[in-house]
Amino acid sequence: MVPVPRFLSLPDYNRQLLTLCEEDADREHYRYTETIEERFQEDVKNCHPLPTVQFDLTLRIPITTNKWGKFYLNKGMHEYSVSPKHAGSKVNLILTSALVIVQDENDHEIVRHRRLYGDTKQQQMDWLPYLKQLSLRPRALKYTGIYDLMPPTMKAYLEGCSHTEVGRVLKTLAELTNRTGFESAVNTVNQALCYDAKDADSLENLYRRLYSNVPELPPMPLHPGIPKMKQMSAHLITYDALLKGKGGAAHA
Known part of the structure; x- marks a missing residue:
């Protein structure tokens, strides 16, 4: 064919070509005073029946x-x-x-x-069967060749998890992969690294935020008369000093 066709699926492209041929069959034959469909039906009458056993092309x-x-x-x-x-x-x-x-x-x-x-x-x-297998034996994670095949971000995330949490995280990653593919699990891990979230529950919540159709609400508009407040950061040292001054050191 000219130009050379481009396609992602050969079976789908063949079905598309068959549809085009059927649409073109109403055109008059270039040599005979009949349509292409009429010539085709004449050929069908003279054809032998097709084999009853399907030919294996694999x-x-x-x-x-x-x-x-x-x-x-x-x-x-x-x-x-x-x-x-x-x-x-x-x-x-x-x-x-x-x-x-x-x-x-x-x-x-x-x-x-x-x-x-x-x-x-x-x-x-x-990745699904590999993640399932690793979740059953999380302590052997780094001693398997599978660990070296993981994306760098996923390895970095697992290294930051506690020993007791690695198995739960691997099981969660397997579940996410089963739902929407390994790429979605990797994207969730990348978000977890940004938030420094190192547990299975946080992965689940981040996944829902990324892949569930939940709209992200904009900040609530405030009345012009309300003054803007600076964000307050928590300093636990201040609370410790307060407890010591009130005689609460023994209960801290």
Whole structure:
């Protein structure tokens, strides 16, 4: 075709082309005094019936994952994730023009990815199974290769959390990823770093603020006669001095 078409999904583009062909079928044939649709119906009468068994256009290959539960295609240029549970194990791949479907040895689907093309290094990563696995064993977080694959902001956030809170935070990140994707979880973590919020409850609240359709209310307008007050900052040292002066040091 001229010019060369550009599209994101080959199946969707093929359906679009089929619709255009059907719309064009009412045009008169360039050689015969009939429409293209009439010539097509004449051809259909002389065609053999289609096979009853659907022709499989997929490629099926076995492959072994690495210690991080990943595998490579296209001479190591394209990286795909499976899950930490299937690290170093054999899996079966079903390759279509648009998808890479990963199955276990019993042909049960584990995960599916959009198929990558091109001669540059690319990655398709599904973080959900990795975050779920890490939330079950949070103390081993830094000793896994998965930790090194995390975005720098997420690693910095987890390093600032207490040991007792890391498991809850990882579980919350898995839940956020399951709802709206890993990118939304990363954005929530970035906001939490700005507010220095280092607990799972704060992550949940920030997520609702970012991704729930709750309008942010503007500041309440004040009457012109009301004087503007300076913001007061709390100084606990002043309260300590007050308690000591009142004989409350023993109760502080």
